[in-house]
Amino acid sequence: xxxxxxxxxxxxxxxxxxxxxxxxxxxxxxxxxxxxxxxxxxxxxxxxxxxxxxxxxxxxxxxxxxxxxxxxxxxxxxxxxxxxxxxxxxxxxxxxxxxxxxxxxxxxxxxxxxxxxxxxxxxxxxxxxxxxxxxx
Amino acid sequence: xxxxxxxxxxxxxxxxxxxxxxxxxxxxxxxxxxxxxxxxxxxxxxxxxxxxxxxxxxxxxxxxxxxxxxxxxxxxxxxxxxxxxxxxxxxxxxxxxxxxxxxxxxxxxxxxxxxxxxxxxxxxxxxxxxxxxxxxxxxxxxxxxxxxxxxxxxxxxxxxxxxxxxxxxxxxxxxxxxxxxxxxxxxxxxxxxxxxxxxxxxxxxxxxxxxxxxxxxxxxxxxx
Numbered sequence: 330x331x332x333x334x335x336x337x338x339x340x341x342x343x344x345x346x347x348x349x350x351x352x353x354x355x356x357x358x359x360x361x362x363x364x365x366x367x368x369x370x371x372x373x374x375x376x377x378x379x380x381x382x383x384x385x386x387x388x389x390x391x392x393x394x395x396x397x398x399x400x401x402x403x404x405x406x407x408x409x410x411x412x413x414x415x416x417x418x419x420x421x422x423x424x425x426x427x428x429x430x431x432x433x434x435x436x437x438x439x440x441x442x443x444x445x446x447x448x449x450x451x452x453x454x455x456x457x458x459x460x461x462x463x464x465x
Numbered sequence: 466x467x468x469x470x471x472x473x474x475x476x477x478x479x480x481x482x483x484x485x486x487x488x489x490x491x492x493x494x495x496x497x498x499x500x501x502x503x504x505x506x507x508x509x510x511x512x513x514x515x516x517x518x519x520x521x522x523x524x525x526x527x528x529x530x531x532x533x534x535x536x537x538x539x540x541x542x543x544x545x546x547x548x549x550x551x552x553x554x555x556x557x558x559x560x561x562x563x564x565x566x567x568x569x570x571x572x573x574x575x576x577x578x579x580x581x582x583x584x585x586x587x588x589x590x591x592x593x594x595x596x597x598x599x600x601x602x603x604x605x606x607x608x609x610x611x612x613x614x615x616x617x618x619x620x621x622x623x624x625x626x627x628x629x630x631x632x633x634x635x636x637x638x639x640x641x642x643x644x645x646x647x648x649x650x651x652x653x654x655x656x657x658x659x660x661x662x663x664x665x666x667x668x669x670x671x672x673x674x675x676x677x678x679x680x681x682x683x684x685x686x687x688x689x
Contacts, residue, residue: 378573383580385510392516396509418512420596421576446568447550447575449586450612450626451542452648456661 367410370429372436374401374417381440384419389426409433421445485666487636488526496522496530503535508580508593515600525603525633532597533665536590537646541656543584544649546575550586554623584656587643591627594642604632610678612641628676630683631666637685638666641676 374384380401387394388407397403405415413429415436422440429436499518506514518535519528550571557564579585579593591607598605612626628641641664647657663671669685678684 383509385512387512392513394510394513416512419576420508420511420580420593421572442569442572445572445588445592445607446609447572447586447588448554448609448624448627449547449550449588449643451544451547451586451656452644452661453651455648455657455659456663 367408367413368432368434370405370409370415370434370436372403372405372415372427372438373397374403374419374438374440376422376440377442381419381422384417384422384438384440386438387416387418389414389416484638484668486668487634488666491524491526493527493530496527497534500531500534500538504538506535506539508583511596512600515597518597519601525601528601529598529603529631529633530665532594532601532603533640533642533645536594536597536642537660538658539583540579540590540593540642540646541582541584541658542643542647542649543578543582543586544654544656546578546584547586551625558623587641588627590642590646591629594629594631594640598631606630606683608639608678608680608683610676610680610683612644612676624679626676628664630685639669639672639676639683639685640665640667641672 372386374381374386374397382397382399382401384397384401384403385394386397386403386405388405388409393407395403395406409415409429411429411431415427415429415438417425417427417438417440419440421443423443425438425440427436427438499521503514503517506517508514514535515532518531522528522531553567553571554564557567575585575589579589585593588607588609595605595607606629607627608630609624609627611624612628626641626643628639628643630637630639632638645661645664647659649656673684673686
């Protein structure tokens with residue numbers, strides 16, 4: 330009886346160990362995948378006025394992103410593969426998308442200007458706390 | 466289901482007069498709390514900011530509340546920019562080519578200031594609200610027109626203000642982030658944050674007293 334329960338325990342332990350080993354392996358292969366497939370992509374974002382500093386470059390459909398430096402240049406933090414799409418946004422410009430192909434290592438996203446007439450009147454008085462009953 | 470019927474009933478009654486009271490039953494505290502967590506955040510990554518502000522909220526009204534609350538508590542008015550623009554636009558009133566060139570160049574300055582200093586004038590507020598809404602999947606328009614505190618609008622021959630219309634639950638609403646955010650102290654020309662909730666989804670018949678859109682349909686009043 331005692332020996333039997335021992336074997337059972339050992340079996341459970343063995344299964345657990347095998348499972349753990351598989352998990353570790355799969356973790357490892359995942360990391361390997363992320364690092365080995367695809368290529369590092371760099372780029373410079375421009376508009377009609379030249380480089381666009383501080384634009385945001387997002388891998389479409391993810392939360393992986395980077396910001397351009399003052400010269401509009403960026404190095405994307407993750408290796409990219411064919412058919413990945415980089416979405417480039419900056420306030421005051423239309424968004425641009427760049428599709429990554431098999432050999433892409435350098436991209437030059439071009440941001441079109443938006444049509445916007447700038448006008449502005451600022452409030453010059455504090456809110457009248459006694460009059461507005463709607464205010465929180 | 467009960468909520469749905471309630472909503473359906475109300476959507477009929479209130480299509481004519483869209484107002485903030487439509488959302489009285491919604492608790493905005495969670496949206497404001499989310500906005501507070503991002504207080505001081507830079508504008509260098511607007512998509513990520515909007516994701517952070519809205520992804521945990523359940524309805525468009527709450528998502529819009531978080532965006533509006535964040536913008537009005539983080540973006541300052543810039544008096545110098547406004548004064549400069551008003552001067553130039555007055556001077557170039559009868560020179561369309563000059564006006565176009567001025568706007569083109571000034572636009573860049575406005576967006577650089579917004580991005581780097583989080584300061585702007587009303588079109589900047591309205592534009593930022595629109596960009597953030599579109600990232601959150603909320604329909605939003607920039608409305609240009611005339612605005613004044615007690616609407617002595619006769620003296621204004623050029624549009625002087627921009628604000629927003631937002632579509633929530635298939636109904637358009639009006640708001641003015643510029644005037645909600647705060648005011649410029651005219652003795653120092655410095656901006657003071659002074660949140661005014663009355664311009665958030667204000668009733669169209671109250672809104673028209675201070676805001677006249679160039680395009681009458683954006684008064685959202687039944688007769689237009």
